[in-house]
Amino acid sequence: MIDTIEWQDTKTALATLADLSRDALHIYAALIIFLGxxxxxxxxxxxxxxxxxxxxxxxINEYVDMQNMLADDGVIWIWGTIKDTVNTMILPTLILLAARYTSIFASVPDAALPDAALPDAAPPGAATKHDSNA
Incomplete structure (x- = not known):
């Protein structure tokens, strides 16, 4: 079982150390988990x-938070849980939708790029290392 008070202290310490609000901590944690x-x-x-x-x-985080709320006040503040979940899920959801339904994250094979976009592309008319006359 997770120690709810220790978990709350850890989140408070992280927010203080990073100089972030607890809401911002949700956003950063979501991005770190998603991209990681x-x-x-x-x-x-x-x-x-x-x-x-x-x-x-x-x-899991909200379950532990609810356990802590019940231990402290005997009441679960559902709107805080909803706000935390929206803050946490908004950017991963936007990234998922952008990756699925737009070309923002599409990779383009080198063959589809114009020669000027390739990293070793020489200016037109310039000799390259592949030329036999060079």
Whole structure:
């Protein structure tokens, strides 16, 4: 079982150390989890997997927060939970939708790029290392 008070203290310490509000901490954590999952597991941003991992982490976080609320006040403040979930999920959702339904994250093979866009492209008429006369 997760120690709810220790978890709250950890989040407060992180927010203080980073000089962020708790709401901003949700946004940064979501991006770190989403992009980190894409990098570590080699998942594409268009896949639902990194988005689902962020949602899972958010649900666990809110469960622990609710346990703490019940221990402190005996009441769960549902609007705070909703606000935290929206703050956490908004950017991963926008990235997922952009990756799936736009060409923002599309990779273009080198063959489709004009010669000037290639990194080793020489100006027109210039000798290249592939020329036999050079």
């Amino acid at each position: 999952a894409c990098w570590i597991f080699r998942w594409r941003a268009r896949s639902v997997k990194p988005w689902a991992l962020v949602l899972l982490c958010q649900c």
